[in-house]
Structures are given as structure tokens and as C-alpha cells.
Amino acid sequence: MFRKRENIVEIEEGKLLSPKFDNDGLIPVITMCSKTKDILMHGYMNVEAFKKTIETKEAHYFSRSRQQIWHKGKTSGFTQKVIEIRIDDDQDLVWLTVDIGDGSSCHVGYRSCFYRSIPLGPINNGRKVEMKFEEKEKSFDPEVVYKDHPNPTKI
Numbered sequence: 620m621f622r623k624r625e626n627i628v629e630i631e632e633g634k635l636l637s638p639k640f641d642n643d644g645l646i647p648v649i650t651m652c653s654k655t656k657d658i659l660m661h662g663y664m665n666v667e668a669f670k671k672t673i674e675t676k677e678a679h680y681f682s683r684s685r686q687q688i689w690h691k692g693k694t695s696g697f698t699q700k701v702i703e704i705r706i707d708d709d710q711d712l713v714w715l716t717v718d719i720g721d722g723s724s725c726h727v728g729y730r731s732c733f734y735r736s737i738p739l740g741p742i743n744n745g746r747k748v749e750m751k752f753e754e755k756e757k758s759f760d761p762e763v764v765y766k767d768h769p770n771p772t773k774i
Contacts, residue, residue, distance in 0.1 A: 697722030
């Protein structure tokens with residue numbers, strides 16, 4: 620689908636897209652809100668999801684838990700409209716800038732999947748590190764929005 624990776628100079632300095640997918644055929648994606656600059660989520664794309672994202676200008680990801688492509692927002696209505704796509708220097712990480720309007724990106728109900736922070740400093744007991752909720756309220760009720768859809772989080 621994309622250009623074959625043949626030399627480092629072309630990969631790092633060339634103009635042609637030649638993304639590096641891992642052994643499972645996936646490339647990691649960081650997604651940022653165009654308005655707030657908050658990191659909304661981290662996900663993965665396979666070749667098909669990456670192609671659909673480029674062509675439709677809406678984010679598509681590959682769900683590792685469900686083993687299928689998902690069009691972000693198809694169920695919740697919180698579609699991610701792609702403003703910009705960037706790729707890192709060795710083309711093995713994608714960065715999306717998206718517009719989610721007044722929507723959210725986290726299946727738990729928060730605007731961003733990164734709704735908690737980890738305290739910095741010495742760790743006396745790693746089993747008792749308490750995170751701080753940076754988002755105090757959920758943007759939506761996941762039980763109402765997702766109804767019968769299974770939770771993608773696995774233990």
C-alpha cells in the first residue's frame with residue numbers, strides 16, 4: 620500500500636510516506652485536540668485504518684481487544700475530524716490533530732483518556748501510588764452511550 624522502506628536517508632529525509640508497522644501490522648497513534656492541545660488518546664492503526672483515516676479525514680483505529688477496525692465516534696457520535704496528520708522521523712509513530720467539537724474521546728466518559736496524573740517524587744510503596752483526577756467530571760455516561768457494546772478494557 621505505502622512505499623517500501625528501502626533506505627534510512629529516504630525514510631528520515633525523503634518526501635514519500637513509508638510507515639513502519641510492527642510485527643502485528645500496527646503503528647501507534649497519539650491523538651491531540653486541535654483546540655486545547657490536550658492529548659486525547661493513544662491507539663493503533665493497521666494499513667487499512669491508516670488509509671481510511673487519510674482518505675475520509677476522520678480517525679479510524681485498529682482495536683487490539685476486538686481485532687477489528689473502528690471508526691472513532693461511530694457509536695458514541697464523538698467523531699474525530701482530522702485536521703492534520705504527522706509522522707515521526709523514522710515513520711513508526713503517527714500524530715493526529717483532531718477536532719472533536721464538544722465531544723469526548725475516552726470510552727470511560729472523560730474528554731481525554733489521560734484524565735489522571737501520577738504524583739512525582741520518591742516512591743515508598745509502589746502498590747499505594749495514588750493518582751490525581753485532573754478531569755473532575757465525566758463528559759458523558761458510557762452506559763447510556765455504549766449500551767450493549769462490550770468494554771474494550773481487558774484485565
